[in-house]
Amino acid sequence: MTASTTQQIILTGDRPTGPLHLGHFVGSLRNRVAYQHDYRQYIMLADAQALTDNMEDTGKVHRNVVEVALDYLAVGIDPAKSTIFIQSQVPELAELTFYYLNLVTVARLERNPTVKEEIRLRGFERDIPAGFLTYPASQAADITAFKAHVVPVGEDQIPMIEQANEIVRRFNRLAGRDILVECKALVPEIGRLPGTDGKAKMSKSLGNTINLGASEAEIRAAVKMVYTDPLHLRVEDPGHLEGNVAFLYLDAFDPDKAALAEMKAHYVRGGLGDSVVKKRLDLVLQELLAPIRARREEFAKDRGQVMQMLKEGTMVARETAAKTLDEVRAALGLSYF
Structure with missing residues (x-):
């Protein structure tokens, strides 16, 4: 200080x-x-x-x-x-x-x-x-x-x-x-x-949020619905990062920046499915929110x-x-x- x-x-x-x-x-x-x-x-x-x-x-x-x-x-x-x-x-x-x-x-x-x-x-x-x-x-x-x-x-x-x-x-x-x-x-x-639906703002009123106290099942369900690249129709197709909410969230929360950079490059050149990206996002968010959820539940007891x-x-x-x-x-x- x-x-x-x-x-x-x-x-x-x-x-x-x-x-x-x-x-x-x-x-x-x-x-x-x-x-x-x-x-x-x-x-x-x-x-x-x-x-x-x-x-x-x-x-x-x-x-x-x-x-x-x-x-x-x-x-x-x-x-x-x-x-x-x-x-x-x-x-x-x-x-x-x-x-x-x-x-x-x-x-x-x-x-x-x-x-x-x-x-x-x-x-x-x-x-x-x-x-x-x-x-x-x-x-x-x-x-x-x-x-x-x-x-x-x-x-x-x-x-x-x-x-x-x-x-x-x-x-x-x-x-x-x-x-x-x-x-x-x-x-x-x-x-x-942005919200999970790709809208400009994550908002409770729009129902496109992932709450800090969300359960494992709620996080998993929300991640499945996360907006990615609508043009990425086949795994082998090149993907786009711009506006891709899954990667925006990973940019914000994934601590392994080197592995994330490699995943981005793979996605852009093609051969990487959205399901793989979302699996990584789910793991990152579960790890981030689990201790927050546990502390919240403890404080909520009193x-x-x-x-x-x-x-x-x-x-x-x-x-x-x-x-x-x-x-x-x-x-x-x-x-x-």
């Missing part, structure tokens, strides 16, 4: 709308396990944000708070090193969001590329929940409350970080001094994984203890956020007593 990183604060998290899957693992979870040794890390269960498009099924969000926490623990997140907390139980975040909404226009929110794309994917058109549209202000509150220097995100989330920093700069100008901290986006080397961990982490998060909120109130002339 170097002196330059020990004081850095990192904020990351997930919306608890279902169990976490391989897409979360490759894009963020295994990085978070590494980050917790070099950063002061806050991990947020964004249940309040999840409600912006789940108000018709709030029970799903409530149920999955513990499920996602179990996934965190199973992959190796250590509550002694990372502060795991529940967003809705830190009311300071909502108050900060309220103030930040006065620092951004509706037009600017609507121009945010990430928001525009998410609105398109959900088919909201003009029937956009206000909470969903104002998500950039909410995310700015989540980040600035902890004065995070670094926020790990996918490339598609970079506009959200840029807008959060716009809010920080405008607030600091109004305050006449630097109270809030600008943050830097940390984009992982391996980005978003869900009360998991909730206690979340309670303690949330208390720590509230204490930190309250200090920032006090500074913000004072700068806005809202400290009276």
